[in-house]
Amino acid sequence: MDAVSGLLDGPRARGAFLLRSILTPPWSMLIRDEAPLTLVAVVRGDGWIVPEEGESARLTGGDVAIVRGPAPYTVADDPATAPQVVVHPGQRCTTPDGRELFAMTRWGVRTWGNGPDGRTVLLTGTYPVRGTVGKRLLDALPSLAVVRRESWDTPLVPLLAAEIVKDDPGQEAVLDRLLDLLLIAALREWFARPGASAPAWYRAYADPVVGRALRMLHHDPARPWTVASLAAEVGMSRAALARRFTGLVGEPPMSYLTGWRLALAADLLREPGATVGAVARRVGYGSSFALSTAFKRRYGVSPRRHVDPVRLAG
Template identity: 70%
Template sequence: MDALTDLLDGPRARGAFLLRATLTPPWSMRIQDEAPLTLVAMVRDEAWIVPDGGEPVRVRPGDMVICRGPDPYTVADDPSTKPQIVIHPGQRCTTPDGTSLSEAMDLGVRAWGDDPDGPSAMLVGTYQMRGAVTRRLLSALPPLAVVRGDTWRSPLVGLLGEEIGRDEPGQEVVLDRLLDLLLIATLRAWFARPEAERPGWYRAHGDPVVGPALRLLHADPAHPWTVAGLAARVGVSRAALAQRFGRLVGEPPMAYLTGLRLAQAADLLRESDATLDAVARRVGYGNAFALSTAFKRERGISPQEYRTGPVPVA
């Protein structure tokens, strides 16, 4: 298991919000749903995405966009078009003065907009859950990541477009998994760009020493790893691994492992009913007390407070 796989294998899409939007210019949507991550595939016509405090970005057919929340942004046919629609948490849709647009914009099964034949068309998938493992990924992304259509090709956009309007048994699961696949493909294309500022763990994945070490840690974080034991498994000295790992990843191997364990623990606390002792053993801590001590030192709150409290902003 590599680091990117592990990051996406925890809080996968579950009941993600997906739709096909068709609109006729002029149109403008203010997105303030506080979702941690939204994926937009421009299918037809062009659009502009305007981050708060950032420069407008033009999006053309074939482009993929990853919008990192929770900060609001605007999607419009033109940067000068004033918002006519506001998307709130829970995907509630209103006019700027608060009048509901839910019925007016409903065009059928996962179809939404002001005109079913509108020239502007896009597929939208929103991850509404914030999880600790996902937070590690989000920290590696800018607020807006655009993969241009002329730099990559994927059949997943067309497949998602075909499936998004179907209403069949198990359709929600099909769409969740397609969204996951499309996100992974888009992330790989984003990080593969020559000019990409890749996070350390992503760059290190291709290293002949640190890459295998990362895969070992992600495959079995509960193992009682030591730097010496990890070095022996990858066939180098302890000093060589420590030096190379720190240089490429940006932190020592055991510090990276601690962050990985606590991120997975946080995800399990949110996504399962497992006891604290069970969570502790699953991620490599001997008991609940040891996990609680490390968790509170890292996050400032206890595991129980994290489990029952408000969902933290990514």
């Protein structure tokens, strides 16, 4: 697992909210759902995304926008169009004055809009839960990142558009995986842009030595790593690796590993049937006590306070 894959071990799509919108101007939706991450893909037509802070962006067919929450934003045919719909947490929709929504109508499976023949078709995929593993990557994103159609050649937008209207057995799992694939592809394209301000740890993957070290730490966090053992694996002296790793990543190898282990633990603890002891072993801590001590030092709460205590057996 690398840090991009790690994003999806936090807010991985599991029954994510997915919707196709068919829209005829004028249309405007104020999104106040507080979701940590949303993808908006334009199948045809055009529209605007107007974040609460930062620059607005016009989207056309094939463009994909990554919107980092929880701040509200507006999706509209024009920035000047007043919102007609307000989307609240849980995807509850009202008019701007709080009345039951009548402006939009369902037009089939996972489809709504203000008319069946609208010139603009949007696909929206919302990740409702923020995981800890993904925090490092999410924090590296602006409030709005747009990947333009002309910068990449991906079959994922039309594929998601074809699948989102199906109601076949297992369709929810199919859509979740397609949404994850589209997110990963869009993130990689965004960070690969010329002049992209990718975070230091992301750029470090390109280094033949530090990139290999990062991959080993991510793939096997439970191994009793030391700087010396990591240096032996990559064929470099301990001092040279520590210097090179710190210079490229921004923190020493063992400090990075501690953060990775605790972020993994924070997400694993949310799994059904998780115990502190089992999670401790999976992320490289010798006991529940050792993990609890490190966890509280990092996050300010015990593992039991981090999740529903009813789900923790010990």
